[in-house]
Amino acid sequence: MTTRTEQQPAEPHAADSHDLIRVHGARENNLKDVSIEIPKRRLTVFTGVSGSGKSSLVFDTIAAESQRLINETYSAFLQGFMPNLARPEVDVLDGLTTAITVDQQRMGSDPRSTVGTATDANAMLRILFSRLAAPHIGPPAAYSFNVASVSATGGFTVDRGSDRTKTEKVSFSRTGGMCTHCEGRGTVSDIDLTQLFDDSKSLAEDPFTIPGYTGDGWVVRVIAESGFFDRDKPIREYTKKERHDFLYREPTKVKINGVNLTYEGLIPKIQKSVLSKDRESMQPHIRAFVDRAVTFTECPECDGTRLSEPARSSKIGEVSIADACAMEIRDLAAWVRGLEEPSVTPLLAKLRHTLDSFVEIGLGYLSLDRASGTLSGGEAQRTKMIRHLGSSLTDVTYVFDEPSIGLHPHDIQRMNNLLLRLRDKGNTVLVVEHKPETIAIADHVVDLGPGAGTAGGTICFEGTVDGLRASDTVTGRHLDDRARLKEKVREATGALEIRGANANNLQDVDVDIPLGVLCVVTGVAGSGKSSLVHGCVPASEGVVTVDQTPIRGSRRSNPATYTGLLDPIRKAFAKANGVKPALFSANSEGACPTCNGAGVIYTDLAIMQSVATTCEDCGGKRFDASVLEYRFGGRDISEVLAMSVTEAEEFFREGEARIPAAHRIVERMADVGLGYLTLGQPLTTLSGGERQRLKLAVHMAGKGGVYILDEPTTGLHLADVEQLLGLLDRLVDSGKSVIVIEHHQAVMAHADWIVDLGPGAGHDGGRIVFEGTPADLVAARAGLTGEHLAAYVGA
Secondary structure: OOOOOOOOOOOOOHHHHOOEEEEEEEOOOOOOOEEEEEEOOOEEEEEOOOOOOHHHHHHHHHHHHHHHHHHHOOOHHHHOOOOOOOOOOOOEEEOOOOEEEEOOOOOOOOOOOEHHHHHOHHHHHHHHHHHHOEOOOOOHHHHOOOOOOEEEEEEEEEEOOOOOEEEEEEEEEEOOOEOOOOOOOOEEEEEOHHHOEOOOOOHHHOOEOOOOOOOOOHHHHHHHOOOOOOOOOOHHHOOHHHHHHHHHOOOEEEEEOOEEEEEOOHHHHHHHHHHOOOHHHOOHHHHHHHHHHEEEEEOOOOOOOOEOHHHHHOEEOOEEHHHHHHOEHHHHHHHHHOOOOHHHHHHHHHHHHHHHHHHHOOOOOOEOOOEHHHOOHHHHHHHHHHHHHOOOOOOOEEEEEOOOOOOOHHHHHHHHHHHHHHHHOOOEEEEEOOOHHHHOOOOEEEEEEOOOHHHOOEEEEEEOHHHHHHOOOHHHHHOOOOOOOOOOOOOOOEEEEEEEEOOOOOOOEEEEEEEOOEEEEEOOOOOOHHHHHHHHOOOOOOEEEEOOOOOOOOOOOOHHHHHOOHHHHHHHHHHHHOOOHHHHOOOOOOEOOOOOOOOEEEEOOOOOOOEEEEOOOOOOOOEOOOHHHOOEOOEOHHHHHOOEHHHHHHHOOOHHHOOHHHHHHHHHHHHOOOOOOEOOOOHHHOOHHHHHHHHHHHHOOOOOOEEEEEOOOOOOOHHHHHHHHHHHHHHHHOOOEEEEEOOOHHHHHHOOEEEEEEOOOHHHOOEEEEEEOHHHHHHHOOHHHHHHHHHHHOO
């Protein structure tokens, strides 16, 4: 019999004392010697205006150092294959645990990457079909659109000694599920030959209109000097054989000026060099060429399923793997629950859990065959969360970047519950967030500011939500802000008629989008907003679209280069000093020869972390010393690029430094709330919200009459939303029509007209729930949007 004795309470165990993450002297980006203690196993929300240093503290300091320390536990050999992470600029970081970052980065947009492949749901389905489907066609790879069927036969000779040899015949075969026609992409490309060359010209007359195909370049020389064509004969007069060789010839060795080279037909060469790349990673002029010259259509062989005929014909009941992947995930989850087979019970349980996690996180309207590159930033972030929801790991630090992005107010509560579940399992949850609904559930709040850029980078408040509300910080003052409905709305000057819209989940939608006003399109995530606006509004020259695609740029790119501001500045410097404009580019002739215009020198220490040190010759200014002797308006080029947008707006406005073209650009940047950015600040240091507003500033220069904005409040602080509304008003008052896809109630309340889609997501959505003014929506409390907007404005 077990006996128990009463024990006196023991002293707290030493291991229980490590309940804080301590940060001392953080100076990453704009942080100013920040010191803070963050409680473990709690939900901490980081707030502050855009650019105040939230991401610098959470992602670039805490999460980055955790990842770096984990990488250091591997052998030096393995570290050579890992990303080299620099130690953040911080004096002390103590109490770190393993950090898992769930950010807004878009998933890779490779055509073979889908929601199913990104979450392992496809892998489990393939195993399921290889066990249960009939007719049986092979192992799981036979159901994969990423695996091609291969077969080979050959022989090899076995030497048995004493002059005895034996030849043995061997064969190899692998059954894959890839459609051979589209190679697993689901689409085939059709190239418009008139966009590739002018067939009235000969090869000697430089007929090509393809980027990079210039008359003196090697690509064109190989074609012209291959010996297959008469250089002076117009392309349209080629014989049938010549035309085939010109367009489709297989790779063939040729000798040009004594050099062995390979000639290949124009179409396969373009397919390999251009069409095999991710469209979003292309340079702008290459992307424009692809959009102009190539059309993508559904593969006629596999009907867009990416799968071979045997894979499509093997079924469980009446459902093939192609049918299963095309279902909405919530419908697929119901189908999987109906399967009962003892031999695969553990697999079914895991698959059910994964699919139910999709539904629970608000993504039940997606299908597994949805290309991952088409997901919004919010959808991509929630898809990444799937693998963590059922994880057995505890005492992990989860780091989230605005998880409420792309969520209707109705869906935010569901996301909040998931964050609380992760915390309640004993994890530390760090969230960068602007939405009051998510800030409200925090155990601990850290507010950074008071301003953005150089005016930020300090801790303004840390404590409870009630304490934040009572504080005099920018976030505290705006936490309970509520937009009021307009007393008077603008009258439409016309209408954009959409009839019978049925893209994606739209169900023969007929709607008139008013012009000359601020029209907001609302609805829960997956209700069909983007399908209606992006898919059905004609993309004419008068339409300017600012979507959620991220802007791309290296550490050499900055706001001046991205917006085109540097061009008029360089020309003005060149004209004032009588020299070439190229001297005033750190990426061209004016670059410091020691650091090649980077401003820093990167020292590669092989298996150890590369070290970046400020260039001693240029002092980080990036330009050659001789270039800095040229002045314009009393400043050299490095001093101009070190100006903030606000300073530059004044500098270029009048006097000897007056440059109207440059002033217009910096004025637009100030209008979108980026007055604190410096012109030469690397794009890699900008936050997500700053990048989107920079893109908006560029598009504002467009001559279009209709502006389409996709969630422009992404990354905006409560105080910045007011400035955005002022910008939208100025666009409309200048005669533009503005159509905004948005979830933020302040933007809804400020609208002249609202189109609400729903009532649900996926096949439960795709219908017009309400059309009218915000006041009418609140009065009718139509649908989920009406209820939440009424609660927001206090009606």
